[in-house]
Amino acid sequence: MKNHKQNPHFILIGNQILKWYGQNARELPFRNTKNPYNIWICEIIFQQTRIAQGMQHYENFVARFPDVKTLANAHSDEVLLYWKGLGYYSRALNIHKASHQIMNDFGGVFPEKYEDILYLKGIGKYTAAAVSSICFGKQIPAIDGNFYRVLSRIYADDFDISSSQAYKYYENLALEMIPSNAAGDFNQAMMDLGSEVCKPRNPLCSECPVQENCIAFQTGKISEFPVKTKKVKVESLELQYYFVGFQEEFLIKQRGDDFIWKKLFEFPTDIPDDFREFSINEKIVKHKLTHKNLVININRVVLSSKSQLDKFAFDNGFSIINKDNSQQKSFPKPLENYIDGL
Incomplete structure (x- = not known):
């Protein structure tokens, strides 16, 4: 200096x-x-x-x-x-x-x-x-x-x-x-x-x-004072998640390095058509990031058998956990709140 x-x-x-x-x-x-x-x-x-x-x-x-x-x-x-x-x-x-x-x-x-x-x-x-x-x-x-x-x-x-x-x-x-x-x-x-x-x-x-x-x-x-005239452009973004589970267990996968929430864990973002009949409710969550307003749709999908959960996890690279051991994972705040509310 x-x-x-x-x-x-x-x-x-x-x-x-x-x-x-x-x-x-x-x-x-x-x-x-x-x-x-x-x-x-x-x-x-x-x-x-x-x-x-x-x-x-x-x-x-x-x-x-x-x-x-x-x-x-x-x-x-x-x-x-x-x-x-x-x-x-x-x-x-x-x-x-x-x-x-x-x-x-x-x-x-x-x-x-x-x-x-x-x-x-x-x-x-x-x-x-x-x-x-x-x-x-x-x-x-x-x-x-x-x-x-x-x-x-x-x-x-x-x-x-x-x-x-x-x-x-x-x-x-x-x-x-x-x-x-x-x-x-x-x-x-x-x-x-x-x-x-x-x-x-x-x-x-x-x-x-x-x-x-x-x-x-x-x-x-x-x-x-202070004077601030420039407004930050805020983007609106809609996300879709499926909370797929059987009894006390559910599916998660770690995010990559791209986009928001790098390396955090999340629920599936898509499911097979034959899983949709097991959807029992939908929750809409609004969440604000620094430059983004998020609208997050979370569909809860309760499968009829453990084998369905295991097969989907194996075929698509998901991990199977329960609420207790989810505490050892880091989730985006809206998904963490969803798990806490189960």
Whole structure:
């Protein structure tokens, strides 16, 4: 990261934020370490999951996979199992692939250079900056939604955060105020300030350490920032599944690497015509992914004999399981809910 000319007034604001963080930092287990492996895992988990919800998942994951080598040696199915309940399963697969990169390309040692961290599968600018600053003292801001919100309000800056240039623009703003050699703490301070005080709705401005220097607050325009005009195109998609079973057993198969829900298990998506007479009900489930609205039709098919189930499984590459041992498999959330409701 090149040296950036800093503004004394904004350095003052940065120091106010750091001072507030020193007095109000949340006590989180991953803040007791500068181990890049742990910081990497926690950053990936908490990007889309609130800390209160994801904490147990984080602790379970690093307990089972305490280091890069253990993770790399594990089977992807077990990695997915320990990710169960977090969603975004492609992230678990990317973490697993990145662990192989670290073992093969960096001798099993987590890389220190920002560019090398960014090279790892599934790691973007934000995560690379977080690991670089927290673990290796690099003066790099980790720009995320908290940065966009806090900085746009402090500066009353209407630069569109949906723009492709937003990351670089707000990175430059952040560099104006980060105190020297304090990027790691500053990045974590911005995370706490954005999530606990400068919230998207109903921000707690009375508790903000930089209220007097926040132009949006002083001008009564907090609700106008950040500015976001671009809307993400959402695709509608309909899926058909058949829950094919006999007594307590039913059929599942693991998905491939293409499309959504990579490597998760699912029910059959088609059945022979002579099976359709055994269909006893249909359930329609609506489910939202980041850029997709799903309508999922699940037909329950109860066969008349175990031999029918065995033959279909053998001919079509399905596994036969029951509800109890399904807990050791990772399913898309709508299918997991269907099994739980049996």
